[in-house]
Amino acid sequence: MIAVLNRFLALRLFRRILAGAPVCVVLMLPAFGQQPLQTLLVGVDHRTVTSLDGEWHYLVDQAPARDLYTDTGLINDHGYALNTHPNISSGKHNEEYDFATASTLKVPGDWNTQVPQLFNYEGVLWYQRDFDAEPKAGTRTFLHIGAANYRSHVWVNQKRVCDHEGGFTPFDCEVTAVLHPGSNFVVIAVDATRLVDGIPSVGYDWYNYGGLTRDVSLVTVPSAFIDDYDVHLAHGPVWQPGNTEVTGYVHVLDAPAGTAVTLDIPEAGVHAELKTDADGRAPFYVKGSKLTLWSPETPKLYRVALATGSGEQQDKLSDDIGFRDIRVDGTHILLNGKPVFLNGINVHAEAAIVGGRVDNDQEVATLFSYLKDLHANFARLCHYPHDERMTRTADRDGIMIWSEIPNWQHISFDKPEVYAKDLAVLREMIRRDRNKASVILWSVSNETSNNPTRTKFLSDLASQARQLDSTRLITSALNSEHIAGSTATLDDPLTNALDVVGVNEYIGWYTGVPEDADTLRWVLPEKPVIFSEFGAEAKYGNHGPVTQRWTEEQQADVYKHQLVMLAKVPQLRGITPWILMDFRSTTRNIPKLQDGYNRKGLLSEDGKKKETFFLLQKAYGDNSVGKP
Ligand code: GCU
Numbered sequence: 001m002i003a004v005l006n007r008f009l010a011l012r013l014f015r016r017i018l019a020g021a022p023v024c025v026v027l028m029l030p031a032f033g034q035q036p037l038q039t040l041l042v043g044v045d046h047r048t049v050t051s052l053d054g055e056w057h058y059l060v061d062q063a064p065a066r067d068l069y070t071d072t073g074l075i076n077d078h079g080y081a082l083n084t085h086p087n088i089s090s091g092k093h094n095e096e097y098d099f100a101t102a103s104t105l106k107v108p109g110d111w112n113t114q115v116p117q118l119f120n121y122e123g124v125l126w127y128q129r130d131f132d133a134e135p136k137a138g139t140r141t142f143l144h145i146g147a148a149n150y151r152s153h154v155w156v157n158q159k160r161v162c163d164h165e166g167g168f169t170p171f172d173c174e175v176t177a178v179l180h181p182g183s184n185f186v187v188i189a190v191d192a193t194r195l196v197d198g199i200p201s202v203g204y205d206w207y208n209y210g211g212l213t214r215d216v217s218l219v220t221v222p223s224a225f226i227d228d229y230d231v232h233l234a235h236g237p238v239w240q241p242g243n244t245e246v247t248g249y250v251h252v253l254d255a256p257a258g259t260a261v262t263l264d265i266p267e268a269g270v271h272a273e274l275k276t277d278a279d280g281r282a283p284f285y286v287k288g289s290k291l292t293l294w295s296p297e298t299p300k301l302y303r304v305a306l307a308t309g310s311g312e313q314q315d316k317l318s319d320d321i322g323f324r325d326i327r328v329d330g331t332h333i334l335l336n337g338k339p340v341f342l343n344g345i346n347v348h349a350e351a352a353i354v355g356g357r358v359d360n361d362q363e364v365a366t367l368f369s370y371l372k373d374l375h376a377n378f379a380r381l382c383h384y385p386h387d388e389r390m391t392r393t394a395d396r397d398g399i400m401i402w403s404e405i406p407n408w409q410h411i412s413f414d415k416p417e418v419y420a421k422d423l424a425v426l427r428e429m430i431r432r433d434r435n436k437a438s439v440i441l442w443s444v445s446n447e448t449s450n451n452p453t454r455t456k457f458l459s460d461l462a463s464q465a466r467q468l469d470s471t472r473l474i475t476s477a478l479n480s481e482h483i484a485g486s487t488a489t490l491d492d493p494l495t496n497a498l499d500v501v502g503v504n505e506y507i508g509w510y511t512g513v514p515e516d517a518d519t520l521r522w523v524l525p526e527k528p529v530i531f532s533e534f535g536a537e538a539k540y541g542n543h544g545p546v547t548q549r550w551t552e553e554q555q556a557d558v559y560k561h562q563l564v565m566l567a568k569v570p571q572l573r574g575i576t577p578w579i580l581m582d583f584r585s586t587t588r589n590i591p592k593l594q595d596g597y598n599r600k601g602l603l604s605e606d607g608k609k610k611e612t613f614f615l616l617q618k619a620y621g622d623n624s625v626g627k628p
Contacts, residue, residue: 037174038162040431042228043319044144049217055104061124080126081155081187099128110209113356122208124191135179139220142172146214153189168384169428197418199425200406207584213357224255225315231304233323235471239337244288252280252308264305293336294322294437296377299398322437328499331571333528339628342574343620344378348583349386352607364389375620380576383408383446385429394438404443413457430468441475450480450492459497477502477532489523502532508558509536517565528573534562535578539593540604550593552611559612572626
């Protein structure tokens with residue numbers, strides 16, 4: 001067996017030998033002669049999978065950063081990936097850990113809200129669990145991870161299978177070659193350390209919840225299988241009333257050209273027999289006999305069945321897909337050809353009452369119950385892709401979605417490797433959710449400084465998003481407006497790359513007093529505009545005169561003056577005030593008022609409605625905020 005030690009590890013090993021310390025040789029063998037496949041399987045939540053959710057053993061690895069990573073960026077494992085057990089009686093100390101008898105964490109779930117000692121922990125934590133498998137010849141198995149914040153490194157049966165960076169998008173590691181019948185085990189190191197060159201970078205206004213924060217499962221498929229598909233209403237240069245044409249592609253991985261694929265949408269009278277091209281892609285353009293278009297009023301979803309192969313080698317899956325058209329026309333946003341106004345709100349992926357990352361049906365249902373109560377038809381899932389349940393529920397409940405990659409404020413826009421990371425996260429976000437009718441906007445950033453390097457970086461990213469998905473609108477939340485006297489001007493060149501412009505401003509909270517909004521005039525691009533953030537902090541139950549900050553009355557007063565101002569913006573096509581619910585942030589530390597929470601929510605973190613909730617609920621119910 002060839003022990004492959006990288007330079008860094010060898011040096012460390014040498015030091016330990018000199019010091020007479022026990023030595024554990026880490027085998028950095030490529031799992032099976034080549035790099036295992038890493039991909040993103042679309043529609044996993046519609047496949048029959050083996051869930052690996054539940055209790056995982058864990059240990060905290062507080063080795064200093066210099067010891068954690070090799071100079072090639074691979075994590076050093078102190079033998080933990082081997083999952084061996086100490087031989088207590090022999091006194092040998094090769095393994096000073098034992099997952100089998102270690103404490104456990106619930107997966108999915110951030111570690112911060114499960115173990116008090118881990119509440120502020122932002123380092124490396126090693127997870128381990130056993131699982132049974134009965135791999136069958138002619139099938140392939142992938143380990144599916146819904147999200148792991150922030151970097152993750154995966155071994156199965158002591159073989160390294162994949163690494164991933166990005167805390168909010170799924171990834172799939174092929175484990176076919178390392179599985180054996182019976183008991184297997186997986187070890188995952190998750191590193192929540194913030195990186196200056198990360199996406200996001202280091203200082204952000206939300207809680208850095210670490211861990212396997214979304215579902216983990218095993219997906220078994222035939223040797224050639226459907227890994228990606230795009231099924232959407234044909235989107236021509238102009239809106240076609242009565243359009244029932246459906247187009248897109250089905251991709252079959254590792255299939256020879258000419259592989260047969262079938263597409264069925266029974267309720268729309270669609271059956272198509274397709275063939276893959278040399279790249280495994282089977283494009284299609286079919287005309288349905290009838291199609292009820294998706295909208296908040298009629299969130300109609302169709303069962304779409306895809307199949308390829310036959311017998312044991314057949315792969316088939318279905319999805320629930322809505323068909324709708326979204327486009328801009330001058331300063332209007334048209335949904336299925338009709339102007340629409342977006343009564344929205346910002347939503348962080350934080351669970352009401354219990355706190356922590358949202359990772360299950362109940363927590364998602366609670367957030368959507370608040371949206372429904374608010375009479376919202378729109379939500380900005382800030383500032384990162386949320387659990388897939390959020391966009392699935394939005395599809396079913398008829399809530400339109402702004403989905404965003406975590407380019408929050410200061411990103412290393414000058415570094416090509418950061419652009420590459422960004423592109424990877426953008427691809428993962430679009431690939432996972434492109435078949436969700438509720439998603440109408442892809443956002444490339446939030447509040448970044450207006451300078452040429454950033455503008456080129458984000459403009460390039462916006463054009464990549466369009467190439468990946470020409471059917472949706474591209475946006476970004478900007479706070480680069482400048483206010484002189486009673487005029488606020490947004491003339492940021494990034495707006496040239498956007499279909500819809502997001503504007504963040506905090507008049508009456510961070511700048512000036514609420515009354516300033518009454519007389520403020522906005523100079524904005526001739527495009528649809530969404531005021532994507534405004535608001536004020538208030539502690540639930542804290543009451544006083546409207547002039548007293550941190551009271552519910554003052555927060556409501558800010559909204560009153562904001563709505564007066566916004567009603568005068570001719571190209572206003574939606575608002576997402578900041579924010580649905582108070583949320584944890586390490587930058588919010590005023591005792592008795594914040595206590596570690598950003599309090600701009602319309603609800604407290606335990607779901608109690610502040611006065612402003614009712615103010616906005618009425619405005620949305622009356623449709624009085626703006627005109628479509
Ligand atoms: C910023 C930012 C948010 C932040 C908010 C605030 O605009 O986009 O992430 O939480 O303002 O300061 O409360």
